[in-house]
Amino acid sequence: MNTENPLIRLRRASVRRGGKTILGCVDFALRRGEHVAVLGGNGAGKSTLLSLCRGDLPPTEGERVYDFGAGPQVSPIGLRERMGLVSAALHDKYACSDWRISVEEAVASAFQDSWLCYNPPLEKERAEARAMLDDLGIADLADQPVSGLSTGQLRAVLLARALVTRPEVLFLDECLDGLDAAARKLIMQLMNRAAGRCTLVCAVHHQADIPASVRRALLLREGSVVASGALEEVAAHRRDHEDGECLAELPAPPDLDVPYIFRLENVSVVFAGRKALDGLDWTVRPGENWAVLGGNGAGKSTLLRVLLGLEDVYPGGRLGWFGVDELPDLTEVRRRVGYASPLLQGSYSYDLPVRETVWSGYFGSVGLYEQPDEEQKARAELYLRFFGLDRLADRRIRSLSYGQLRRVLLARAAVSGPALLLLDEPLSGLDRRARPKVLGLLERLAATGTHFVYVTHHVEELFPAIDHVLHLEQGRAVYCGLRENLRS
Numbered sequence: 001m002n003t004e005n006p007l008i009r010l011r012r013a014s015v016r017r018g019g020k021t022i023l024g025c026v027d028f029a030l031r032r033g034e035h036v037a038v039l040g041g042n043g044a045g046k047s048t049l050l051s052l053c054r055g056d057l058p059p060t061e062g063e064r065v066y067d068f069g070a071g072p073q074v075s076p077i078g079l080r081e082r083m084g085l086v087s088a089a090l091h092d093k094y095a096c097s098d099w100r101i102s103v104e105e106a107v108a109s110a111f112q113d114s115w116l117c118y119n120p121p122l123e124k125e126r127a128e129a130r131a132m133l134d135d136l137g138i139a140d141l142a143d144q145p146v147s148g149l150s151t152g153q154l155r156a157v158l159l160a161r162a163l164v165t166r167p168e169v170l171f172l173d174e175c176l177d178g179l180d181a182a183a184r185k186l187i188m189q190l191m192n193r194a195a196g197r198c199t200l201v202c203a204v205h206h207q208a209d210i211p212a213s214v215r216r217a218l219l220l221r222e223g224s225v226v227a228s229g230a231l232e233e234v235a236a237h238r239r240d241h242e243d244g245e246c247l248a249e250l251p252a253p254p255d256l257d258v259p260y261i262f263r264l265e266n267v268s269v270v271f272a273g274r275k276a277l278d279g280l281d282w283t284v285r286p287g288e289n290w291a292v293l294g295g296n297g298a299g300k301s302t303l304l305r306v307l308l309g310l311e312d313v314y315p316g317g318r319l320g321w322f323g324v325d326e327l328p329d330l331t332e333v334r335r336r337v338g339y340a341s342p343l344l345q346g347s348y349s350y351d352l353p354v355r356e357t358v359w360s361g362y363f364g365s366v367g368l369y370e371q372p373d374e375e376q377k378a379r380a381e382l383y384l385r386f387f388g389l390d391r392l393a394d395r396r397i398r399s400l401s402y403g404q405l406r407r408v409l410l411a412r413a414a415v416s417g418p419a420l421l422l423l424d425e426p427l428s429g430l431d432r433r434a435r436p437k438v439l440g441l442l443e444r445l446a447a448t449g450t451h452f453v454y455v456t457h458h459v460e461e462l463f464p465a466i467d468h469v470l471h472l473e474q475g476r477a478v479y480c481g482l483r484e485n486l487r488s
Contacts, residue, residue, distance in 0.1 A: 005067040006031050007169060007199065008053050013062035015048055017399040022048045023223045025062065030169065035200040037210045037231060039238060040220035041431040042403030046203035047087070049220065050171045053201065054083045068168055080113045084162030084198070087173035088402050088429060090115065091154060092346025094146050103141045103149070104129050107161045132164040133157075136190055148271045150297030152183025159190050163197065170194055172202045174402065176209045178342060178428040180295040180457040205403075205431040207235055250386060251379075252448045253417040256286040258323030261420055261451060262307055268314035268475075269302050276302040277313075278475040284420075289452040289465050291483070294472035300455045301343065303472070304422045307453070308339060322419075334364035338413030341424030341455075345409055351398040354389055354408050355380065361412035380415050386441060387411040402429040407438070420451040427461055439463045 006029040015023040023045045030036060030053065038046045051057045052064065055076025065072050066079055076083070093115055094106060101116065107129035108121035121129070133139045138156050146154065155175065162170055175191060176184050188211065194200065195213035204210055210217075210231070218228035219238055227237045262284045269277040277299045284290055292300050305311045306319070313319065320326070321333050338361065350367040352360070358380050360368045372380065384390045387407050397405055406429045413421055426442075427435045439461065446452060446465030454466060462469075462483070469486045471479040479486055 004032060005072070007066065007068060009063075009065045009067075010052070010059070011063040011065075013052060013059040013064055015045075015052055015057055016060040018396050020395065020399060021223055022399065023052065026052075026225055028053075028218065028225070028228075030199065030201065032168070032199055034216055035195055035211070035214040036202070037207075037214045037217040037234075038201065038203040038220065039205075039207075039217055039234065040203075041205065042407075042429075042434055043222070043401045044220040045223040045401075046220055047089075047173050047401060048223075050085075050087075050173050050201060050203055054085060054169075054171055055080060081111065081165040082168045084110070084165065084167035084170045085173070086155070086158045086162050086171070086175050088177055088342070089173075089346070091151075091158060091178075092342055094154060094158070095151075096343055096346040097147065101146045103133065103144050103146055103157050106146050106157060107132060107164050110161045110165050129160070129164055132160045136160050136163075145272060148274065150183075150295075152179050152186065152296035155179060155183065155187055156190065159187065159194065163194060167198050170198045170200050172200060174203060174205065174209075174429065176204075178425055178457075183296050250382060250414075250445065250448055251417060253419050253450050255449070256322075256419050256451075258286065260285050260320065260323060263318075263320040263325070264306070265318040267306060267317035267319065269299075269306060269311050270314055275475050277306065280475070280477055282470060282477065282480060284451070284453065286451070288468050289446060290454070290468045290470055291462050291466045292453060292455045292470045292472065293457070293459065295457065297474070298472040299475040300472055301341065301424050302475075304339070304341065304424050304453070304455060307422060308337065309333060331364070335362075335416065336419050338416065338418040338421040339423075340406075340409040340413040340421075340426055342428055343424070345402075345405060348397070348409070351396050353393070354395055354397060354400070355384065355393040357397050357408055358383060358389075358411045358415050361415040379417075383411045383415045388437070403431055403434060406430060407434070410438070414445060414450070418450070420453065421445070422453050422455075424455045425457070426454070427456070435461075 008030040010026050010028040012025045014021060014025055038049055040046050065074055068079055068082060104126060105117050108125045109115055109117045111125045130142055133142050176187055191211045192213060195211055202210055202214060215231055217231040217234035219226050219234050227234045260283050264280050264282045267277055267280045268275055294300050348366055352368060356368050359372045362372050362376055363370050384393050387410060389407060389411060410426060443463045443465055467483050469483045470477060
């Protein structure tokens with residue numbers, strides 16, 4: 001038995017936000033070398049527990065004590081560099097940033113306990129950043145801009161950033177979420193290697209995402225620890241609570257009397273000399289629902305940004321929206337097209353109540369600058385019930401879990417009854433119970449006449465209404481046609 005004092009101990013620790021208890025009376029001890037998985041569904045409190053342990057949040061009540069070998073202390077000051085972090089929220093912060101940050105600078109920022117280098121890194125810090133990238137087998141990325149990385153590459157860079165300070169503890173918050181199969185394999189290998197260097201605390205929805213070195217677990221439900229001990233025993237006791245069954249019926253969107261919704265001819269997008277899209281021809285017609293498949297870096301998210309008019313295309317490419325072969329009023333396009341993505345989630349910086357965040361979908365705005373009328377407000381209540389959010393409607397979105405916020409943004413995308421929903425990895429961040437429920441809700445939306453362009457890595461996510469598939473590899477279409485003719 002390990003007789004050392006715990007690295008981190010919580011005694012009856014609670015966290016409250018916006019008048020609500022997010023974590024309540026948690027007792028937890030993390031000992032050196034005893035890797036731990038934190039299990040639970042969306043809103044269980046997993047990310048909050050990691051933030052509390054790392055010192056990003058103070059306990060509202062109770063006690064938090066650190067002992068990294070120099071005696072107990074209640075403050076994380078002086079210890080933050082010894083606690084690394086990889087999380088979906090941090091990933092989104094880098095992915096959404098307009099700053100021109102190189103991979104080397106992103107890794108070196110860990111020495112300043114910041115996601116940006118507010119002071120130029122020391123030569124020693126740059127050297128250590130490059131050495132860590134080399135150690136993880138991604139040294140070729142050092143000079144690339146973070147904004148040009150694929151999802152899998154950025155996740156590997158965040159692991160390098162978390163490890164470069166040689167931490168005692170590594171917090172991994174849904175580290176495999178949103179990755180294709182190849183990237184998942186790589187990141188799992190890197191996590192298992194990290195287990196030999198430091199103590200892991202892994203927050204996960206899915207047991208398959210837990211590194212092999214993890215043997216202990218605790219299970220959270222609605223902010224409370226309901227089971228702890230050996231991983232196998234805790235997993236056997238896991239019972240995620242379910243939201244009440246949705247009974248709300250939604251109105252149909254307006255009919256589309258146009259020859260096409262989107263049309264792309266010879267469309268290319270170039271970032272830093274690399275073609276994210278390469279000569280793409282593609283048409284979405286009324287009555288069609290499309291999946292866009294491909295691995296990290298295939299160009300899927302770039303394609304959606306082109307459709308929203310957020311990316312400039314290379315000269316020679318042509319685009320059309322809603323039957324018009326010229327650039328329309330993009331504000332009007334965004335009113336007719338709903339959009340949800342990890343990029344939007346990372347950049348939605350206004351801490352509005354859930355209800356007002358959904359209202360902002362009427363105006364295609366990030367933040368709420370106009371007030372909906374009474375009819376729109378009543379319609380929003382339907383969508384809150386439809387997505388199982390009515391009990392969260394008065395909560396501010398920064399008090400929500402990552403997966404809960406994903407459902408809020410799906411409701412925001414759908415609330416105006418758009419002709420088309422552009423959904424980029426919509427199940428990313430959702431727990432194992434929520435995923436089939438959301439897919440069922442999307443199928444019901446499709447039955448009302450809503451059209452879909454659904455971006456994913458996973459063919460198994462495609463719900464029955466998806467009848468066409470565009471498969472991208474390195475920005476090129478390798479298949480474009482009926483789903484039934486796609487060879488898996």
